Amino acid sequence: MRVERVLEEVLEKLELKEFTESMENASMRLSTAPYILYNEYPYLQTYEEEVRRAKEEVLKNIDYYIDKSLKSVEKAAGRGLYLERKEEVHRVLLDIIGDNNKLIVKSKSMVTEELEIRGFLESQGHEVLETDLGQFLIQLSGDKPMHTVAPAVHISRLGAIKLLKQLGIDIDEKAAIEDIVYKVRGYLREKFVKADIGISGANVVSADTGSVFLISNEGNIRNTTNLPPIHIAITGIEKIMPNMELAFKQAILQAANAGLYPPTYLSLIAGPSSTADIEFRRVYGVHGPIEKYLILYDGGRKKALENEVLSEQLFCIRCGRCQAECPIWRLVGNIWGGKVYGGPMGMGWTAITEGIEKAAALSHLCLLCGRCREICPMDIDLPRIIHMLKTRYSF
Amino acid sequence: LELLDVDKVSVKLDGEIVIHDPCYYSRYLNIIEEPRRILSKGGINIIEPTRTKRLSYCCGGPIESISPRIASTIARNRFDELKMFSKKLIVMCPICLSNLRNIADEECVVEDVSSYISKIYGVEK
Numbered sequence: 001m002r003v004e005r006v007l008e009e010v011l012e013k014l015e016l017k018e019f020t021e022s023m024e025n026a027s028m029r030l031s032t033a034p035y036i037l038y039n040e041y042p043y044l045q046t047y048e049e050e051v052r053r054a055k056e057e058v059l060k061n062i063d064y065y066i067d068k069s070l071k072s073v074e075k076a077a078g079r080g081l082y083l084e085r086k087e088e089v090h091r092v093l094l095d096i097i098g099d100n101n102k103l104i105v106k107s108k109s110m111v112t113e114e115l116e117i118r119g120f121l122e123s124q125g126h127e128v129l130e131t132d133l134g135q136f137l138i139q140l141s142g143d144k145p146m147h148t149v150a151p152a153v154h155i156s157r158l159g160a161i162k163l164l165k166q167l168g169i170d171i172d173e174k175a176a177i178e179d180i181v182y183k184v185r186g187y188l189r190e191k192f193v194k195a196d197i198g199i200s201g202a203n204v205v206s207a208d209t210g211s212v213f214l215i216s217n218e219g220n221i222r223n224t225t226n227l228p229p230i231h232i233a234i235t236g237i238e239k240i241m242p243n244m245e246l247a248f249k250q251a252i253l254q255a256a257n258a259g260l261y262p263p264t265y266l267s268l269i270a271g272p273s274s275t276a277d278i279e280f281r282r283v284y285g286v287h288g289p290i291e292k293y294l295i296l297y298d299g300g301r302k303k304a305l306e307n308e309v310l311s312e313q314l315f316c317i318r319c320g321r322c323q324a325e326c327p328i329w330r331l332v333g334n335i336w337g338g339k340v341y342g343g344p345m346g347m348g349w350t351a352i353t354e355g356i357e358k359a360a361a362l363s364h365l366c367l368l369c370g371r372c373r374e375i376c377p378m379d380i381d382l383p384r385i386i387h388m389l390k391t392r393y394s395f
Numbered sequence: 396l397e398l399l400d401v402d403k404v405s406v407k408l409d410g411e412i413v414i415h416d417p418c419y420y421s422r423y424l425n426i427i428e429e430p431r432r433i434l435s436k437g438g439i440n441i442i443e444p445t446r447t448k449r450l451s452y453c454c455g456g457p458i459e460s461i462s463p464r465i466a467s468t469i470a471r472n473r474f475d476e477l478k479m480f481s482k483k484l485i486v487m488c489p490i491c492l493s494n495l496r497n498i499a500d501e502e503c504v505v506e507d508v509s510s511y512i513s514k515i516y517g518v519e520k
Contacts, residue, residue: 007462014468164483327453364461367469369453370422 001361003393006336013332019154023146023333026153030324033259034375044256047249047370048377054246054317055238055378058207059305065207065240066296074085076271077284078292080210082237089234089297090120096232096293101125102196105188107216108132109201110318111297112147112260112342114353117199129191131220133184137163145340146333147320149319150258155335160367198228198289202235203254205294211270213251215263222267229271231289237296238314239301250317257319257377265375297325304352309388313348314377320345322372322382328365336365344372348385365390396429396487396508398421405517407438411510414476415495416443416451417488423450430487430508437515442480452476456490470494478503485511 045085058065066082073080080135083089097104106127107113112246118128125349130139138145140163144186155163160180164171169183199219204213212219212233221373225231232245241247248266253261273288304310323329323343334342338358347366351359363386372382412434420426423499427448431441446452455469474495477484484505491518496505 003461011464013464014464255427261484327455327472328465330472331465331468339511365465367418367453367455367457369417369418369457371450371453374449 002361003361003364003395006361010328010336013335018159020261020331022154022156023330026150027149027324027330030147030150030153030251030320033158034257034321036141037256037259037261041256041261044261047253048195048379051241051246051253052249052315052319052378054250055243057358058242059238059311059314060238060271062237062305063304065242066237069205069210069240069294069296070205072206072208073271073292073294076210077274078271078297079296080294081095082296082298084298084302086115086299091119093117093121093232093297094124096230096291097121097126099124099199100119101127103191103194103226104197104199105192105201105228106135106198106294107126107194107214107221108135108151109199109234110145110340111201111234111299112170115234115297117234129187129188129195131192131218131224132216133181133218133220133248136184136188140164140167140240144334144337144342146335146342147323149395150320157303188223192223192227195224195228196230198231200225200231200233202233202239202294203294204242204247204250206244207240207244208244209260210271210294211244211247211268213247214267215251215255215260215265216262216267216270216275217264219265222265224303225269226288229285229289230291230293232293232295233269234295234297237298237339238297238316240306252379254319256319257317257321259324264384300352300355309385310348310351310356312380313345313352313385315380316345316349317378318345319377321375321377325371325375327367327369335360344382344386345380347389348380348382351385351389352376358395360389364393366390396428396433397431399433399512399516401432401436404433404436404515406515408511408515409438409440410483411440411456412483413444413477413479413505414447415444415454415474415477415484415491416448417491418451418453418457420487421451422451422517423433429498434468434485434508437511439511439515444477445475445481454491454494456488456494459490459494460490462481467498468496502519504515 070080137152178194202212275394276282328345337346341349366386455466459466487508
């Protein structure tokens with residue numbers, strides 16, 4: 001990839017007034033919210049250091065923590081797998097899902113974007129639906145998610161209405177945002193009940209219990225992970241935390257830095273649903289899923305641990321706060337980025353998941369202004385990573 | 396800025412200016428209070444914009460060699476913020492100076508800190 005091409009894509013978007021205005025408005029709100037929250041809930045500040053130290057411990061002993069997490073999942077009657085490559089994940093998913101026309105509901109997850117799970121499962125004849133409202137709109141528009149937490153920041157009210165109309169949903173052009181949301185709720189509700197499989201990411205995994213922590217405000221994650229008979233959680237190995245307490249702290253730190261605090265829902269899923277009410281014999285699959293899977297995905301992460309500069313990116317809790325503070329990201333969102341990740345943290349993540357060469361071309365748009373480093377709750381020296389990437393580009 | 400002796404400021408100016416910290420001084424070198432101390436001693440009333448000190452906002456200049464269009468869009472965003480606070484802007488970096496001057500409207504004055512320093516130290520009348 002060349003710098004010229006990166007620049008072309010960015011300049012193209014810069015001409016779209018509706019797009020840049022939506023971006024600026026959303027960025028303003030995204031960047032202001034965490035300051036107010038930290039003021040109101042000062043303990044968040046103390047969590048930063050605790051979580052950072054815990055991550056140091058986990059990344060230093062990553063194999064131990066992967067193993068421990070998987071064993072804990074099995075102990076809780078779930079199935080845990082560590083997989084290194086995308087093709088392996090695809091194969092395992094087909095093994096679990098089967099090959100005849102299943103209905104799959106999905107919650108938003110960047111790792112599943114990395115793995116191109118929706119496209120893959122659709123190509124195998126399954127119907128896959130994104131259930132996060134923003135991601136649902138992204139699926140309809142065919143765009144790239146523009147922000148880790150708010151993927152459709154660039155889509156306006158009217159834009160959303162047009163997308164729903166394409167789907168055959170009866171909605172008026174004058175409809176308020178409330179009406180749009182209500183229509184989507186109705187459409188997806190039926191799908192949740194009928195779905196065969198629910199796929200989610202994980203905000204955090206607790207190694208001592210194998211529990212998955214998931215944050216949501218829409219409530220879609222509860223439906224996705226609870227209504228279908230099978231739940232599959234897929235996440236990167238860097239999301240492991242040593243224990244429940246630290247996992248909880250990381251989860252709410254991420255929520256606050258994304259400007260959403262308290263998160264409306266925090267789901268903690270430690271295995272398939274079960275009961276021992278009859279004759280005190282444990283039986284799995286009651287109201288929640290009968291089967292639960294956790295897939296820990298490498299996808300270039302362990303290799304990045306060997307790179308002294310790039311390994312810092314693995315401390316990222318993916319709150320997206322650096323994006324809202326970045327002068328370039330505020331203009332064009334994740335258009336400035338790789339296939340999945342964009343903005344300041346996106347440079348490092350693209351280097352990890354798609355290779356240093358690709359990220360090197362992207363990095364030349366960075367101003368190295370350093371605002372991202374200033375506000376990163378994990379204290380990641382993002383300009384240092386980006387500077388390293390700049391030196392890896394050959395003109 | 397780190398070497399200047401504040402006690403040797405000899406001329407008092409008046410008026411108020413809005414200060415724009417360059418990324419490099421504030422976030423990389425941690426030179427934040429030095430210019431403020433000197434300018435205050437020279438009688439200048441310094442106004443802080445919303446995004447200031449370690450959270451100052453880039454002028455867009457560093458990307459000018461790659462894209463003047465992006466540089467001026469960012470400069471516009473920053474300039475519009477600064478001018479809400481004062482029509483007199485003070486900058487400390489040659490890139491900020493040229494990039495903000497490029498888009499400044501006629502009613503605003505963008506000056507480098509050195510032109511104020513030479514006045515308050517009595518070097519320039």
